[in-house]
Amino acid sequence: MRASSLFTTITAFMASQKPETVYPINGLGVTPAMGWNNWNAFACSVNEDLLISTAEKMAAFGLRDAGYEYIVLDDCWSLGRDSKGNLQHDPAKFPNGMKYVAEKIHSLGFRFGMYSDAGSYTCARYPGSLGYEKQDAITFASWDVDYLKYDNCHNQGLSGTPKITSERYRTMTDALRAAGRPILYAICNWGEDFPWKWGPTVANSWRMSGDIYDSFDRPDPRCPCSGDEYSCAYPGSHCSVMNILNKAASIIDTSLPGAFNDLDMLEVGNGGMDDEEYKSHFSFWAAVKSPLLMGNDVNVMDAKALSILNNPAIIAVSQDPLGVPAVRRWRYYVNDTNQYGQGEIQMWSGPLFGGDQLVILLNAGNSSRTMNATLADIFCVATGIAKEIQEDWDVYDLWANRMDDATAQSIIDGTSIMGAGTSVASFYYNATQVSYKEGLAANDPLLYGKLTGTVTAGGAIETEVPRHGVAMLRLRKRTTTSFKVQDV
Amino acid sequence: MRASSLFTTITAFMASQKPETVYPINGLGVTPAMGWNNWNAFACSVNEDLLISTAEKMAAFGLRDAGYEYIVLDDCWSLGRDSKGNLQHDPAKFPNGMKYVAEKIHSLGFRFGMYSDAGSYTCARYPGSLGYEKQDAITFASWDVDYLKYDNCHNQGLSGTPKITSERYRTMTDALRAAGRPILYAICNWGEDFPWKWGPTVANSWRMSGDIYDSFDRPDPRCPCSGDEYSCAYPGSHCSVMNILNKAASIIDTSLPGAFNDLDMLEVGNGGMDDEEYKSHFSFWAAVKSPLLMGNDVNVMDAKALSILNNPAIIAVSQDPLGVPAVRRWRYYVNDTNQYGQGEIQMWSGPLFGGDQLVILLNAGNSSRTMNATLADIFCVATGIAKEIQEDWDVYDLWANRMDDATAQSIIDGTSIMGAGTSVASFYYNATQVSYKEGLAANDPLLYGKLTGTVTAGGAIETEVPRHGVAMLRLRKRTTTSFKVQDV
Amino acid sequence: MRASSLFTTITAFMASQKPETVYPINGLGVTPAMGWNNWNAFACSVNEDLLISTAEKMAAFGLRDAGYEYIVLDDCWSLGRDSKGNLQHDPAKFPNGMKYVAEKIHSLGFRFGMYSDAGSYTCARYPGSLGYEKQDAITFASWDVDYLKYDNCHNQGLSGTPKITSERYRTMTDALRAAGRPILYAICNWGEDFPWKWGPTVANSWRMSGDIYDSFDRPDPRCPCSGDEYSCAYPGSHCSVMNILNKAASIIDTSLPGAFNDLDMLEVGNGGMDDEEYKSHFSFWAAVKSPLLMGNDVNVMDAKALSILNNPAIIAVSQDPLGVPAVRRWRYYVNDTNQYGQGEIQMWSGPLFGGDQLVILLNAGNSSRTMNATLADIFCVATGIAKEIQEDWDVYDLWANRMDDATAQSIIDGTSIMGAGTSVASFYYNATQVSYKEGLAANDPLLYGKLTGTVTAGGAIETEVPRHGVAMLRLRKRTTTSFKVQDV
Amino acid sequence: MRASSLFTTITAFMASQKPETVYPINGLGVTPAMGWNNWNAFACSVNEDLLISTAEKMAAFGLRDAGYEYIVLDDCWSLGRDSKGNLQHDPAKFPNGMKYVAEKIHSLGFRFGMYSDAGSYTCARYPGSLGYEKQDAITFASWDVDYLKYDNCHNQGLSGTPKITSERYRTMTDALRAAGRPILYAICNWGEDFPWKWGPTVANSWRMSGDIYDSFDRPDPRCPCSGDEYSCAYPGSHCSVMNILNKAASIIDTSLPGAFNDLDMLEVGNGGMDDEEYKSHFSFWAAVKSPLLMGNDVNVMDAKALSILNNPAIIAVSQDPLGVPAVRRWRYYVNDTNQYGQGEIQMWSGPLFGGDQLVILLNAGNSSRTMNATLADIFCVATGIAKEIQEDWDVYDLWANRMDDATAQSIIDGTSIMGAGTSVASFYYNATQVSYKEGLAANDPLLYGKLTGTVTAGGAIETEVPRHGVAMLRLRKRTTTSFKVQDV
Known part of the structure; x- marks a missing residue:
């Protein structure tokens, strides 16, 4: 019998069980995580100002209120380790340190996510956390980090069976728990060794494919597995939206509240797809309960990207209380x-x-x-x-x-949702005040x-x-x- | 040389060998197990009354006499562990405890089966037995359990090679043996890591595919391996009868008396197939020596379902003394x-x-x-x-x-085989009095x-x-x- | 660089190196083993008389002189272990014990082969040698055994990587070496976990496919891998000659003198193929340097089977001094x-x-x-x-x-090669007197x-x-x- | 996120990081290694004179100046181990010992490469280094070796997961580092167990396919994986240029400066392909940053082979400072x-x-x-x-x-680049004086x-x-x- 057969009984079950049973790891991320990550638009070009200014703009545009909660810094923030082995931030990029960034982001009403790697180096060859899990988890906790993206590069060959890979990732699960701060744990091992088999007892989400790129369906040899393959020994990168979606079809029902398949960060607004393609991309990521991490540069957000990302009726699907993927x-x-x-x-x-x-x-x-x-x-x-x-x-x-272009553009031009006209009320949903669950229960028309x-x-x-x-x-x-x- | 080439000599061999050699694990389940399991029809909606009333009805309908022996409780019966780590039944569902259920079921002439999982949680996220094998085996024995279905969810990534997986399941083999009560051991790891290679020294039966669903041949992406694949790294669920049967074709001859490939519980009577399809389903499950666990709600049994499930000529194939799958x-x-x-x-x-x-x-x-x-x-x-x-x-x-509809309906309407007319004698076989082996030897026309x-x-x-x-x-x-x- | 590129230099190399370097395991089986094994024709129906009478007949028919050297007893000879864990022969089948059989076979000019299994049971569920390697190797040596076929059934799940499987088989390699008697070591793990990668440092030959059956090219679902697959996770059985040959095409050049891919025992004479098919079967087994173990009942040998098996020009290819497979x-x-x-x-x-x-x-x-x-x-x-x-x-x-039918029949009818006419000289080659290498060097026309x-x-x-x-x-x-x- | 997405930021990154971070292993081979290896043309027929005379000729022909730096001795140089376990050279082949060869090669302006194997035997069954890594690394360092090709034959079954294989190869990584001499480390495990996943923290290059052979696109059954397969459980040998290139397409972007996928040694000049095919072969090996190891006999070099191998505009692509494969x-x-x-x-x-x-x-x-x-x-x-x-x-x-045939022939006929006419200046680039990076920066027309x-x-x-x-x-x-x- 499989968990996938359970949805008919899951509602009653959730009501009767203690939360720690239902959400095995840490009680976090009961609905899919939402937020922003710099990688897709900025790669290694990171610094304090980028994160804070992005958070400010997301708040101003109403995206924080729509539910985008985590501001996640990706690779390339490090300067290495000090003599005691503690991770050091790069002061040229983060002159006030990481805790300062966390506090600024918190003050803007967001949570702060960071990045490390279950290997000896990160993908950009900064120090990885393999062998330093406890020490690094304490460091992240001390920096008031709320979220950890944990990558898979340079993993010293510690892969090949679910046992080998899950043990490597569970070491950080335990380290985060021991560090004592609630930190949502998003692992990124690209679907290697079947994370959907063991992910729910290890992490809040797990990547299930190679890296996305900004294409609807162009095949690329660097993403060698077709969308029909349920098992991919070399996930690669440059996987299109359709490639990832088709891979997800076989394994998506392994997702549970608090433990989701991650189809990778969004490309909406990055320019490689047309409006219908981006709508499809966003619709499916919401429908299958993938985390929704915006991946675009909010400084050059266009009206159509904004009106995709802020659609409360779609986001309500992502944040649906059942947590059952389509x-x-x-x-x-x-x-x-x-x-x-x-x-x-x-x-x-x-x-x-x-x-x-x-x-x-x-x-x-x-x-x-x-x-x-x-x-x-x-x-x-x-x-x-x-x-x-x-x-x-x-x-x-x-x-x-969906928000009309004129309204969306007026928000962008006015640099805040406050700068738009009264028409905003027809589209603006504030989930920080009324959760999607509450709004659905109240039949809020914005969600339907x-x-x-x-x-x-x-x-x-x-x-x-x-x-x-x-x-x-x-x-x-x-x-x-x-x-x-x-x-x- | 392979065991599969042995059938020409196996009869003589069985006569000359001690039973413990022929049936390596525990001497149980020499022919495929028969019985009823609540999952397909009731999932997590389990309680004392369901099990006992089902047993009563099965006895009344003549199904016990036809050979259906085990009443198996599936997932969701637990309330967790007590302070000593002992599994606790859910008193809301089983107010008199599990041993009471076992005794009632025994008193009706059946054996009692329970469920656990070779992981940290069951599929419905109740406590699993991984790491508690000895303790839980003793608990089950103390409850007078006769059968254990042992699932594969949340297994902490302990898979990937036959060695890793078989060791996890063999831990319970040893624990059950040490607990001292004869308990038929039915493992359910969905064919992962080739249980047909190592199953005979671990269990009485092993599932060889992803979960069945009530369809004759509809493909579903959640059952990603086609019926042509002899090795499936992600078995999934929602596998049709034809999908499972075709997967079985390659490995079915690894079954031995006391050690059978399990094609999953029956869907006969659940409504998703027509009468011919259910007949095909039942015929093949009997022919290939799969366990025959009824999966329908006996309270809404219709005449045609009953006359499939109670056909002694088909069941005699399942329980054939040779134990050789077609x-x-x-x-x-x-x-x-x-x-x-x-x-x-x-x-x-x-x-x-x-x-x-x-x-x-x-x-x-x-x-x-x-x-x-x-x-x-x-x-x-x-x-x-x-x-x-x-x-x-x-x-x-x-x-x-096959029993005619009128007779079958009269049994159902009369709430017992005693309520039917004299025509019942033309169809009714009592294997609790004369075993199928004895009936075959006596050329009982009901079996031919x-x-x-x-x-x-x-x-x-x-x-x-x-x-x-x-x-x-x-x-x-x-x-x-x-x-x-x-x-x- | 691969060993497969070496043939141009191997002759000179062999001349200059010490034999123990060239034949890594034990210096035995430098050319492919030849002999007879009872399984294909008799399965478990074994006894002393079968082995001795077969050896006598093979000597009489000139097959010993043609090179068939090993009389190999397969599964089902055991009665279990005694209180000290020593393997016991079945006295009903072997009333004089195994050493007596060995001596009789030796006296007829043959070598004696036995069978065990790298698991807890043999395929027919007699005791296997897993965990008893040292003890059993000593037993076999004490019985004057010259050859061990070592099977793969009931291996407790000890498979899944070349490391796991090769370690299991190497335990017996070491045990045989420690036992002190030269024993040719023929492992039979059906190509699981790529024995051609590690076989040369473990055994004298390794099976590379599922079991053969007596068909030229009929596909059978129990042999699920097609002949095009170079890697087969479930080898199965009932593999046709063409299926095995096509699998061999990819890996055959891993064979080395003293370390050969084994395509399984011959079916020549068993009746499931026609004369041309048997000729093809025998030709390829010789050409690719597979061991040549006759698998037929010599008591019902027909003229055409004899004249295939005794053709010195074909056998000279098998026993070619270069040892390079086609x-x-x-x-x-x-x-x-x-x-x-x-x-x-x-x-x-x-x-x-x-x-x-x-x-x-x-x-x-x-x-x-x-x-x-x-x-x-x-x-x-x-x-x-x-x-x-x-x-x-x-x-x-x-x-x-090839020997004409009349001559072959006269040998069979006369119950010995001595019973045939003078025409025998045109076909009879005695490799026990003049090796194939010597005959080739002497341009013996029988070999060309x-x-x-x-x-x-x-x-x-x-x-x-x-x-x-x-x-x-x-x-x-x-x-x-x-x-x-x-x-x- | 994957390293493959990094090229847009890698230039700036390389400027700001310490080299030991960028080139994880040893700081060697920042651009793909160039040189010559005897195997493709001479296999086991090696001796002192072959290496030294080849080096002399390569210097004379201007190939050293073009960048071919390593003279690599392949298998068959050994006589075994002495009583202390130290590797012994074969004095018949190398009468003055290996250190003498190294010194001669160094004096000619080249570096010296040797060969061993991560198994108990080399492919030609000389002693391998498995279990002797530290001792052999010290031996190689004592011989002034600059490069180690490390093969995969007879590896005792130590394969099957990236963990098993990478550990075996990393043992030598550590041994070489401990031996204290900078030795470029080129591993040759034929792409087994995904070396592109773990290679950068183990070696300077890793073979990613079965052995090349001198054919543009002829399929051979001994190279069983098609060019479309991104994962090949049995790499085999006799892989054509197109087969290897197509396999490379999926994984080539895992190469990094100092850590390259190796498509195997060149066949240019060996006679099995025509001029256009050899040009294609060489172009792609340069474009994808494979090491460029000449594999022909320089004594019979023809004009067209020379003018392929010495083309500075192509070599400048191989040695491009970015190190990013096409x-x-x-x-x-x-x-x-x-x-x-x-x-x-x-x-x-x-x-x-x-x-x-x-x-x-x-x-x-x-x-x-x-x-x-x-x-x-x-x-x-x-x-x-x-x-x-x-x-x-x-x-x-x-x-x-490209150098015209007359000029190339005049070099060959004159036995040195000095023997050619003044036209040589139009084609001759001396990278030992002006690196390709410097030449590119200076817009040297020879490189464009x-x-x-x-x-x-x-x-x-x-x-x-x-x-x-x-x-x-x-x-x-x-x-x-x-x-x-x-x-x-």
């Missing part, structure tokens, strides 16, 4: 391929808070097409015929109330997009989906009579 | 595919008690078809030309005397279905097989002249 | 397939004593065909253009002087088949090859002018 | 296949010193064809749209100024081939590429107006 129900290759020979369509669905059901229709074909999904496929379950198929459902389009139709018992949804785009829909049980979308 | 002789893909693109036909055969030969013609195409099998294929053996091909055989259809024809030396069987159905035939050497089915 | 030069699938969908053609070649070159044209298509091979392909070498292509060669057909043509520089061989048959040719540099076979 | 941008199969069924085209590119960009168009089809590459593909980067696409570039053909055109912003390169040949181009940002090659 799963793929079907996939078909289509002849309508692009220059890379890629073309396919998919449907994913999964349960949401309140008995709702998420549905995503993905058109990864090369032109717009009409797509549909039956309730039978949407509610495909392990045992017997789902009773939900025999019910009527309202259909909410979660992208329908727009009612666009109804599907009756035994019927199907049908909608037009643009090239490389998605229809992201939320089905709610009908309480009043309404028109129907389509019968099949 | 093997696949041929497989062809056919163009007649269903909505999932699936379509194939197969023939399996294997030796049965008394020199008989089992033959199964499987039509996994999308419509009924005429199928045939030559004696040459049916008796394909490793060395030389089988002498059996040169003999004449009577053909018995093992499904021909119906004579439907004859095949002469060098000939072939030909029969119509419905969509997703089987012809399950028993060939017996002819002793009198008779008509022939077909010559080729 | 390698595959090309392979093509053909449309001319059989009922199993199999059809292909191949050409193999490799160096032989005296500057000769072996060429095998294999027609695994479904009907006879004309095949050819260019000198460029035959002498394809790693570096540059082979000078041999620019030379003229005489072509000898190694099957042309029949001169059938010549191929000139830059030319090609062309010949008709029957269905499932081979042309097995020996090229010798021309010393006189002659006609040519074909120019290309 | 990566494959696209690959297409073409119908224009050869006798082996091979046919494909590829484009690779990567950054070079000074903001330049390397482009290689490979035509592995069977006839000449026009090929093109867009700036968008050439500058494909991970994040967003590369700004380089919007710039104009001059295009330099790096093979255009020939300006053949310009490509404007958003445009593409188009050129004719011969069968099995390459166009190897260097793009430099335009500083003056010029004609354009082609717009797209």
